[in-house]
Amino acid sequence: MTHKMRLFAAALVVVLSAGFMSTAHAQNGPKRAITKIAGDLYRFQNNFHFSVFLVTPDGVIVTDPINADAANWLKAEIKKRFDQPIKYLILSHDHSDHSSGGEVFADTATVIAHENAKATIIGESRPTAVPDLTFSDTMTVSLGGKSVELIHVGASHSDNLIVMNFPAERTLFAVDIVSVRRVAYKTLSDSYFPGWINALRKMESIDFDILAPGHGPLGVKADVAANTGYMSSLYNGVLKGLRTGETLDRLKTNLTLDTYKDWGRYKEWRPLNIEGVYNRIQLQRRAR
């Protein structure tokens, strides 16, 4: 073996063992982490889902529990790191992959959600705590000299999605309606148009710097406007196609939305996004 070959073989071993390590990690359980966003605002990761929590001298405000196991892990970590009780749990919307596990925090926390979320959580037997407090448009939660503004952005992604603005931390927590340089998720289940676009515009009018989405990396305020651009091009492109008699298959081929071709999941999810909007408009037509 030459020196170069030995080096190559050594490098290969490193790459292979790194591969094995990440596989082993995945088999050992979910990837969980707590990272600081700004001030006393933290981000909680459970695999591909994220929420945030705010630590104050009078207790902690947590948001989406994600699921019961994740919530139990987070509850123990908060106890260990901050030794503060959890006073509020705020749900971004009713969907189970974000809202499940609320009962873990409900022993000490007041549970808050949009009024439509409460009806769906009860009506569809979601595995979470039933909200104690609901609101229709906006609500401010204050604790220990800090605050979070809850804003219902209208029927958009679900009919009960709220975004959470942490003014002192200059951060907006927004779930499933916005992501950082990535197209929307698959066929946009439980979505409303043009409400989704109106909701993004409403978010653009909020004063903040850091965008904390429910999936993927942190971003900045400009990412919201970029999402408005993408969703508007998608929606208007499908409307125009329907008006000129395009089939769904032709739309999937022709509505290329080239401006966004470098965004994540563009190849796999752009056609599904088109299908989702197309089917939703057809449903609305039939309902009339």
Ligand SMILES: [Zn+2]
């Ligand atoms: Zn959702």
